Amino acid sequence: MNIHEYQAKEIFREYGVPVPRGGVAFTGPEAKRVAQELGGSLWVVKAQIHAGGRGKAGGVKLARSLEEVEKIAEELIGMTLVTHQTGPEGKKVEKVYVEEGADIQKEYYLGMVLDRATEMPVMMASTEGGMEIEEVAAKSPEKIIKVAIDPTIGFQGFHGRKLAFGLGLAKEEMKPFIKFAEALYKVYMDKDANMIEINPLIKTGSGEFLALDAKMGFDDNALYRHPDISEMRDLSEEDPVEIEAAKYGLSYVNLDGNVGCMVNGAGLAMATMDIIKHEGGEPANFLDVGGGANPDTVAKGFELILQDENVKSIFVNIFGGIVRCDRIANGILQATEKVDVNVPVIVRLDGTNAQEAAKILENANIKNIIPATDLSDGAKKAVAAAKGEL
Amino acid sequence: MSILVNKDTKVIVQGFTGKEGTFHSEQCIAYGTQIVGGVTPGKGGQTHLDRPVFNTVKEAVEATGATVSMIFVPPAFTADAVMEAADAGIELAVIITEGAPVRDMMYAKMYATKKGMKTIGPNCPGVITAQECKIGIMPGFIFKKGPVGLISKSGTLTYEASNQVVKEGLGISTAVGIGGDPIIGLSYKQLLPMFEADPETKAIVMIGEIGGTLEIEAAEFIKNNITKPVIAFIAGQTAPKGKRMGHAGAIISGGQGTAQEKMEALEKAGVYVVKSPADIGKKVAEALGK
Ligand SMILES: Nc1ncnc2c1ncn2[C@@H]1O[C@H](COP(=O)(O)OP(=O)(O)OP(=O)(O)O)[C@@H](O)[C@H]1O
Ligand SMILES: [Mg+2]
Numbered sequence: 001m002n003i004h005e006y007q008a009k010e011i012f013r014e015y016g017v018p019v020p021r022g023g024v025a026f027t028g029p030e031a032k033r034v035a036q037e038l039g040g041s042l043w044v045v046k047a048q049i050h051a052g053g054r055g056k057a058g059g060v061k062l063a064r065s066l067e068e069v070e071k072i073a074e075e076l077i078g079m080t081l082v083t084h085q086t087g088p089e090g091k092k093v094e095k096v097y098v099e100e101g102a103d104i105q106k107e108y109y110l111g112m113v114l115d116r117a118t119e120m121p122v123m124m125a126s127t128e129g130g131m132e133i134e135e136v137a138a139k140s141p142e143k144i145i146k147v148a149i150d151p152t153i154g155f156q157g158f159h160g161r162k163l164a165f166g167l168g169l170a171k172e173e174m175k176p177f178i179k180f181a182e183a184l185y186k187v188y189m190d191k192d193a194n195m196i197e198i199n200p201l202i203k204t205g206s207g208e209f210l211a212l213d214a215k216m217g218f219d220d221n222a223l224y225r226h227p228d229i230s231e232m233r234d235l236s237e238e239d240p241v242e243i244e245a246a247k248y249g250l251s252y253v254n255l256d257g258n259v260g261c262m263v264n265g266a267g268l269a270m271a272t273m274d275i276i277k278h279e280g281g282e283p284a285n286f287l288d289v290g291g292g293a294n295p296d297t298v299a300k301g302f303e304l305i306l307q308d309e310n311v312k313s314i315f316v317n318i319f320g321g322i323v324r325c326d327r328i329a330n331g332i333l334q335a336t337e338k339v340d341v342n343v344p345v346i347v348r349l350d351g352t353n354a355q356e357a358a359k360i361l362e363n364a365n366i367k368n369i370i371p372a373t374d375l376s377d378g379a380k381k382a383v384a385a386a387k388g389e390l
Numbered sequence: 391m392s393i394l395v396n397k398d399t400k401v402i403v404q405g406f407t408g409k410e411g412t413f414h415s416e417q418c419i420a421y422g423t424q425i426v427g428g429v430t431p432g433k434g435g436q437t438h439l440d441r442p443v444f445n446t447v448k449e450a451v452e453a454t455g456a457t458v459s460m461i462f463v464p465p466a467f468t469a470d471a472v473m474e475a476a477d478a479g480i481e482l483a484v485i486i487t488e489g490a491p492v493r494d495m496m497y498a499k500m501y502a503t504k505k506g507m508k509t510i511g512p513n514c515p516g517v518i519t520a521q522e523c524k525i526g527i528m529p530g531f532i533f534k535k536g537p538v539g540l541i542s543k544s545g546t547l548t549y550e551a552s553n554q555v556v557k558e559g560l561g562i563s564t565a566v567g568i569g570g571d572p573i574i575g576l577s578y579k580q581l582l583p584m585f586e587a588d589p590e591t592k593a594i595v596m597i598g599e600i601g602g603t604l605e606i607e608a609a610e611f612i613k614n615n616i617t618k619p620v621i622a623f624i625a626g627q628t629a630p631k632g633k634r635m636g637h638a639g640a641i642i643s644g645g646q647g648t649a650q651e652k653m654e655a656l657e658k659a660g661v662y663v664v665k666s667p668a669d670i671g672k673k674v675a676e677a678l679g680k
Contacts, residue, residue, distance in 0.1 A: 119573055321529035350550075
């Protein structure tokens with residue numbers, strides 16, 4: 001689960017990770033009030049969406065008067081921001097964060113993530129802070145300093161020094177930087193984060209380190225022990241169809257093609273999309289109905305797939321293991337009674353009791369249901385059906 | 391021969407008396423696995439599925455001589471169960487539970503490694519040596535005995551692959567579902583040399599997915615250490631670039647972990663890479679000259 005910048009900065013404050021003062025606002029006048037309370041003469045108004053690249057896309061703006069704060073906030077709220085991380089459809093801005101303008105002397109990058117290679121959290125820093133860090137990582141990886149932190153010993157001085165020397169910090173900058181990094185490590189571990197990114201981390205004119213940006217993501221499996229974080233979930237950042245699917249234990253992602261897919265298991269679901277493409281078609285969705293695959297989940301699956309008007313055929317690809325194929329076949333028949341399925345459904349059931357399942361489907365003799373013998377046969381038929389060639 | 395487990399392997403089940411634990415233990419027993427007992431704290435002294443229940447893993451190991459534990463303990467307590475197994479001298483823990491926090495598994499794996507205990511999973515179908523020993527939730531009948539070792543991140547794709555191999559008139563020596571969580575136990579790199587050393591295994595199927603770098607590391611390893619033919623499929627070639635937030639993940643992995651990158655790396659290492667998941671079985675037969 002991801003959270004907004006303003007929420008991450010709240011958590012940072014709690015842990016003594018220095019951030020500029022600021023507040024969230026849902027309307028222009030509210031933004032003006034926040035700016036007024038902050039005081040000063042320079043503010044930054046930042047669109048709050050779960051994606052990076054806001055600065056470049058026009059979602060982060062400087063304001064030099066209270067009126068300007070209000071005007072910018074009004075422009076940003078309600079607009080759809082398209083950045084390189086939102087996908088082409090963009091994300092609607094529903095709130096802004098108003099922050100005091102910082103005196104930037106130098107910008108750095110500081111991030112934390114789980115390193116699967118060492119199986120430890122790793123902290124990464126770079127002098128090339130600002131907006132193009134991924135390019136830096138690709139072109140000059142030596143400019144990114146990494147330290148894996150063994151959680152059994154925790155954050156030690158030497159971790160901090162390795163980063164600080166790597167960044168070429170001056171002697172008097174070492175201490176505040178290491179303190180900053182240590183506090184960040186504590187946030188990461190305490191909150192079961194799986195990603196923290198500060199880009200840019202800045203050094204101010206007075207030699208302080210401040211997090212100007214803050215992105216945080218969390219391990220979904222650990223949310224049960226962090227009710228405070230769970231509360232920060234913003235459903236408006238998530239796809240409503242995906243939320244609906246999750247309620248039924250289904251995992252659904254909408255795509256651009258016209259061949260709907262219903263599969264059990266994420267790996268086989270991805271493989272099914274691959275083979276549809278391989279046979280010259282385009283998958284309309286990813287849908288994992290999980291291990292259950294009972295009449296209710298299958299019916300819900302059909303509903304979700306058919307919400308998409310592009311769908312011209314549906315490929316049901318289920319490998320029955322512990323759940324027997326004959327039961328799944330009956331589930332499919334029951335589901336077609338509940339939901340009006342008006343496109344050809346190609347059904348490939350393999351595994352336990354596959355032959356009994358084939359008989360059940362055959363005897364039911366429903367014209368929309370076309371049995372397939374194996375993965376490749378099913379994919380071919382589904383692609384042909386979508387093209388109206390079956 | 392086979393790897394990791396066989397008909398003589400003695401297995402206990404942690405979370406033995408729970409719903410999942412009970413159902414799958416029954417299935418394993420029916421397959422022929424030597425389930426010699428189970429652990430449910432507070433139920434020690436009882437009998438379940440005609441086998442003794444113990445309060446602690448230590449007691450279970452002392453009484454039964456078990457060397458492997460199959461873990462069905464709920465996510466919040468999974469790491470605790472893994473560490474208890476390691477502490478009690480278990481040699482291999484097969485962790486079926488889905489949804490354990492990553493931080494917990496990080497500590498659990500470190501402790502397991504320190505104690506010399508191997509782990510498989512979490513969030514995986516388990517391990518099976520065909521027609522000898524099934525430790526996990528896979529449908530046993532698909533796995534007919536034969537010369538092919540199987541390593542897979544995904545559950546249902548493991549069944550699909552085994553099914554195809556069997557339809558070619560071949561079969562499986564041992565199949566290991568390694569799981570796809572951020573922290574997993576045995577992976578390609580540790581399992582490949584086991585299959586290389588196993589005289590019964592003549593070819594190895596490796597099924598990967600997008601994300602992470604395990605397959606890339608495996609490719610490097612295969613190039614230098616594996617002489618048996620390896621057949622690979624990577625799921626997710628057509629997965630859309632996920633919406634994401636931040637850059638940290640991409641920076642640390644040094645790439646995006648796309649199917650394309652992985653397939654290229656494997657091909658360069660001399661692996662037979664199939665583009666279509668329907669071609670796994672055929673390719674294995676071809677590699678074995680059948
Ligand atoms: N409080 C502030 N004072 C002055 N400048 C700021 C402030 N906050 C942000 N900026 C400037 O705006 C730029 C973009 O803001 P920020 O990094 O928060 O958003 P972003 O574009 O989403 O980040 P990324 O590109 O890392 O995904 C920063 O690099 C910084 O130069
Ligand atoms: Mg930024």
